[in-house]
Amino acid sequence: MNAYLLNRSLGLNSPRVIERALNVHLLHALQPTGTQFHGEDSRDVSPETGVERRSLAHASGVNAITIDKFEGRYLLSGGADSSIAIWDLESGLRMADSYTPLSSVHRTAKEHKFGITQLCFYPFDSLAFLSSSYDHTIKIYSSETLSTSASFDLGSVVYTLALSSIASHLLVACATQHPAVRLVDLRSGASTHSLAGHGGAVLSVSWSPVHEHILASGSIDGTVRFWDIRRSVGEIGVLDMEDSVGILGRGGFDAETRHRERGRAHAGAVNGIAWSDNGHHLISVGHDERIRVWDTSSGANTLANFGPMVRNSHLSALIPLLAPSGLVPSEKDVLLYPNENEILMYELFEGNLLKRLKRHNHAATVSNTSFIAGKRNTNRITALAWRPHNIEVYSAHSDGSIGAWMPRTSEDALLDEEENDLNGNRDQEENKKRKRETLEDIYRDLTKQRITFGSEA
Template sequence: MNSFLLNRATGSISPQSLERAYATRLLHALQPAPTVTFSSEPGPREEASNSRSHEAQKHARVAHKAGVNVIAIDRFEGRWLLSGGADSSLAIYDLESSSEITASSTSSSSSPEPLYPTASLPRIDPSSSFGLTHLSYYPFDSLAFLSTSYSHHLRLHSSLTLQPSFSISLDSVPYTHAVSPIASHLLVAVGTQHPAVRLVDLRSGAASHSLPGHTGAVLSVGWCPNGNLGGKVGSGAGEWVLASGSADGTVRMWDVRRSSAALGTLDMEDSVGVGLGHGGGTGASGANNARGYKRNPDAKAHVGPVNGLVWTEDGRYLITAGHDERIRVWDTSTGANNLVNFGPVVRNRALSTVTPIFSPEGWIGKGKELLFWPNEREILGFEWKEGRLMKRLKVLRSLEVDGRGPGGVPVGRNVMDRVMGLAWRAHEVEIYSAHADGQIRAWRPWVKQMEEDEEESDDYVGKEREDEERKRKRAELDELYESITKRSFIQS
C-alpha cells in the first residue's frame, strides 16, 4: 500500500486508482465482527439488564428467536437494516448506532451491548405465524418496503411503524419478489408455488397479469437494472425485461410489454449465443427470436431447481445458481453460457430462495467485483468473471446453549448456523448475514490485520534494502581488494 501512496504523492497514479487499491485491500480483509450483535428486545434497559439472569441475557442477543429468514438494507443511506423471522416477526435496526454502542460498552465491559430494534412487530398477521420469505426496500424511497410470507400475501409496509398499508393475496406461497430499480412502471414480479410469474401493479393494488411458461414453482426473479440491457437493446427497453428461475431447472427471459412475453430460455449447452442479430423467427417451432434467446422448451440452465439469480449493475450479465451446485454466468445480450467454473466448493441445497450479492461496481474496477455466495455455514467470495475463490468467511458458531441433551451434552439453538441471506451495506465495506440460529452477523474489514500485514511488508522491504546495501558494500570491498592484489603482482 505504501507504494500506492508514494505513487499518488508523485502524481504517477490517479486518485481513483488509489481508491480502488485501498477498497480492494478492505474487501480482502473482511472478517467476522463478533462485537456487533442484534437483540430482539425493544430497547436497552440498564436496570433490568443488571437484574436479568444469565440465561435471559443470552437470549437477548438473538435477533429473532425462531430464526432469521431474510434481511435487507436501504440503498440510500445504508443505515437501516430490516429483518424478518421464521415466526412472521419484523424488526428494523439503526446500523449507525453500532460503532457508538460498541465503543462505549467495550471500555467498561468485555461483552458489548447489542443493537436494539428501533421498531418491531411480533407478527405481521396477528392470526397466523407463517414465516417471511423475502424483504426488499421500495427502490425509490426507503420509507417503504415490501414483504412476502408463507401466508400467501404480498404486503407494502411503512418503514417507520412496520405496519402493512397494503396487502394482496396471491393464492399460493410466494418465495420471492422484485421491483425494478429503474422503471417508471410499478410492477412487482412475484415468484410463487404456481408455475406462472405473477405481476402486481402497486398503482392499482391488484394483480396485473401472469407470465406462463415454467412447469415448476418460480423460486427467483430479477428485473434488468439497466435501461439498455447492456447496450444491446433499444433505449429504455431494458426496464421491461425480467428474468426468472424455476424448480424445473429453466431460466426464462421476459419482455412484459409483449403479448407473448417470453423472449426465450437460457441453455447451459449454448456457449455461443446462437441467432443473435439474425432476426430469427418468433414462432413456436423452436427457432430463435430477434434477441437471440432460444425458444427451445427443453433448454435447461441447471440440472435441478434454480433458486438464485442476480444481474450485474450494467445489465450485461446474469448470474444464476441451482441445486446442481453450479453457479453460471450468462451474457444477456446473446443468452450464451460463459462457461465460468466456480469449482467444487459451492453448496446449494436450500429449498428457499438464495440470492448472491456483488460488491459495489465502482470500487475496485468494472468487471473485478467480488460475488459473495451464502454457502450454508460460510460465505464465499469469488472473482465472478474467472470463478476464482478469493475469500472464505467462516461462520463463528454461537457458544450460547438452550439446554442439555441426553448425557448432559449442550444443545445449541441450531448447530448448522445456516446462512439464510446476505445484504451489502451501501457506502461501507460491510456485509450482514441472516442465520437460522436467530442471529444476524456482521462482517467488516479487520484493520488491525491490515496494519500488521503492512508492517510485515515494510519490514520485508527494509530487510531487502539492507541486504542489497550489504551486497553492494561487499562487492566494492572485493573490487578494492582485487585491484590492490593486481598492483602488488605487477610491481613484483
Template sequence: MNQLLLDRSAGNIGPQAFARLYTSQLVNAIQYAPKLGFDGGEKEVNLEDSDTNREASRVAADKKIWAHQSGVNALTIDRFEGRILLSGGVDASIKLWSLDEVSNASSAHTLHPTGNIKKDQPSAHKFGITHLSFYPFDSAAFLSSSYDHHLKLYGTETLQVAGSFDLSSIVYTHAVSPIASHLLVACATQHPAVRLVDLRTGASTHSLAGHHGALLAVAWNPHTEHILASGGIDGTIRLWDIRKSGGSLGVLNMEDSLGITGTDGCGTGARSREAGKSHQVAVNGITWTDDGSYIVSAGHDERIRVWDAATGANTLASFGPSPKNSHLSNLPLLPTPTTLTLPGQTLLFYPNEQEILVFELHEGRLLKRLKVPGPSIAAVRSRTGERNVRNRITALAWRGAADGFYSAHMDGQIRAWVPRTKDDDSLDKEEDEAYRKDEDESEGSKRKRKVLDDVFRDLTRQKISFG
C-alpha cells in the same frame, strides 16, 4: 496503504484508479466482526417451572442474545443511505435496526431494534417471512413476502400496512426494479407463472407463463426497466420483456457458450430460444451484476453459472466442487459493485451453508472462505416449542465498501462482516497490549496494597509496651 497514498501524492496513479485500488483492498479484507451483535430482546423459554430450571434459564438468557430466536429468514438495507436494516423471522416477526449506531465494528456494541412488527399483531404475516425489500425510490416504505401467500407494503416509520396482496400461493421471493417507473413487483411463487403486482393500482396486473413448476428466483435488469429474469424448479432461467404480450425472450442454455447474436437482453432484434436447461435441476438463485452485463445463477446441481446478458452465452466460469445448495428456498447471491474493484475482478460472496465463499466472479477462482461461528445444529423457538434445525445462511445484505455486509442465519443471529486491514489488526493488538499492561499494573498495585494492609493489620494487632 501507505504505498498507495505515496503513489497518489506523487501523481503515479489518477484519482479514479486510486479509488478503485483502495476500495478493492477494503472488499478483499472483509472479515467477521464478532464484537457487533443484534439483540432482539427475546429471552429463552422456561420449559419447566422449577426454581432450578428458572434460574438456569435466566443465566443462559442473560449470556445469549438473538435477533430472532426462531431464526432469521430475510435481510435488507436501504440503498440510499445504508442506515436502516430490516430483518424478517421464521416466526413472521419483522424488526427494524438503526445502523447509525455502528460507528466502529472493532469496538463491542450490541444493537437493539428501533421498531418491531410482532407475530401476534393483526398487521403481521401469519407465517415466516421469505423476503424483504425497500420501496425502490424511498426508504419510507418496504415490502415483505411470506409463506402465508401474501405480499405486504408497510410504512417504515409507522410499521402499518399500506397494502396487502393475496397471491394464493407461497411467495418464495419478490423483486422490485431499482430504476423502473412502472412499480411492478415480480413474485416467485408455487405457481409456475411469474406474478406481477402493480403498487400503483394495488392489483395483480398479469402473469408471465412459461415455466413448468414453482418459481424460486426473480431479478430485474438493473439498467433496463422492462427486462426480468426468473428461475424455477424446472431448471430453466427465462428472460422476459414485460412490454410484450407473450413476454418471453427465451431461456438460457448451459450448453451454449456462444450465445445468439442480437440477443441483447432488451428484447430487440433477437430470435428466442425456447429449449434447453440452465441448470440440471432447480434454479433458486439469480442476480445481475450492477452494470447489467452479466447474470449470475445457482441451482440444486451445486453449480454457479455466469451468463453474458447481451448474448445469453454461458461464460463457462468454473467454480469447482465447493458450492453447496440443496434447500427449497431462494439463495442469496452477492456480487460486489463493479465500481469497487479493478475491471474484470468483481467478487462473488456465496452463502455455503455455514461459511461464505468468496469467488472471483469471472474466473470462478476461490479466494477465501469466511467461516461462520456457531453450532452446525441450532436450537430455535417454534410455534410448538423448541426444535433443532440445521444452521445455515439465509440472506445477505450489502452496505458498502467501508461497511461490508450483513448475513442472516437460522440460529437466530445477524452477523456483520467488515473490512479488516493490517493497520486495524495492529491497532487492535496495541490496544490489547495496553489493556493487559494496565491490568498487570493494576494487579501489581493491588498486591502491594494488600502487603501494606497485612503489615498494618499485624502491627495493630500486637500489644506494644514501653518499659
C-alpha cells in the same frame, strides 16, 4: 500501496486507481465482527446458570434481510416466526457492539401468519417496504410505524419478490409456488397479469438494472427465462448451460434478434439469480450445486468454474451477492455466496476462490438456544445484504442471529496488539498494587502498626 502512491505522484495514476486499490484491499480483509443484534422477544435462559440472556435477533431464525439503498442506515430483518424488525445501524442504541431494534412487529391476525420469505425497501423511498411470506401474501409496510397499508393474496406460497430500481412502473414481480411469474401493480392494487412458461414453481425473480421492462426468473424446472413485460407473449429467451457461444446476438433483448426457446440453465432447481450492476451478466445458482455466469447480450454460458465447494440444497431462495462494481477494477467483480455456514468470496469471471468467511466462535454464543426450535442447523446463512456507501456485509442465519462482516487489515491487528500489550501492562501494575495493599493490611492487623512497603524498582 506505496507503488500506487508513487505512480500517483508521477502522474501515472488517477486518484480513482488508488481508491479502487484500497477498496479491493479492504474487501479482501472482510472478517466477522462481535456485533450482536438483540431482539425484543428473543430471550433465552442459560442452562448452566439459569440467567436470562438476550442473544438473538429472531427467536425462530432469520429468513431475510435488506438494507436501504439511500442512506445505508436501516436494516430490515424477517423471521421464520413471521416477525419483522427494523434496526438503525447508526443509532445511539448501539452499545458495546450490540443493537436493539427501533421497532418490531410480531405474529398477529393482521400481520403475516407464517415465516417471512423476502423483504425489500420501496425503490424510491425508504419510508416504505414490502414483505412476502409463506402465507401466500405480500404486504406493504410503513418503515416508521411498521403498520401495513396494503395486502395482496396471491393464492400460493411467495418465495421471493422484486422491485425495479430504475423503472417508471410500480410492478412487483413475484416468484410463487405457481408455475407463472405474478406481477402486482402497486398503483392499481391489482395483480395485472402472469408470465407463463415455466414447468414448475418459480423460486427467484430479478429485474434488469438497465432495462426497465426486462425481467429474469428461475424455476424448479431448472430453467432461467427472460421476459419483456410489454409484449403479449412475454417470454423472450431461455438460457442453456450447453451453449458457450450464444445465439441472442449483439442486439441482446431487441425484438429483432433471435432467441432460444428451449434449454436448461441448471440440472436442478434454480433458486437464486442476480444481475451485475451494468446488466451485462446474470448469475444463477441451482440445486446441481453450480454457480453460472451468463453473458446477457448473447445468452452464452461464460463457463466460469467455481469449484466443488458450492452447496445448495434448500428450496428457499439463495441469492448470491455482488460487491458494488465501483469498488473493484473493471472485469474484476467479486461474488459473495452464502454456502451453508460460511461465505465464499469468488472472483466472478474466473471463479477463483478468494476467501472463506466463517464465524468460528459464534456457535458457543448461541448454543444454549437450540431448545427454542428443537434440532436446528445452527448458523446456516439464509441471506446476505451489502451496506451501501460502506464496505460492510450483513448475513441472516437460521439460528436466529444476524452477522456483521467488516474489513480488518494487518494494520488493525497490529494496533489491537499494541493496545492489548498496554492494557496487559496496566493490569499487571494494578495487580501488584492490590497485592501490596493486601500485605499492608495483614501486617497492620498483626502488629497494630501500619507498615508500608516501598514501590518495586
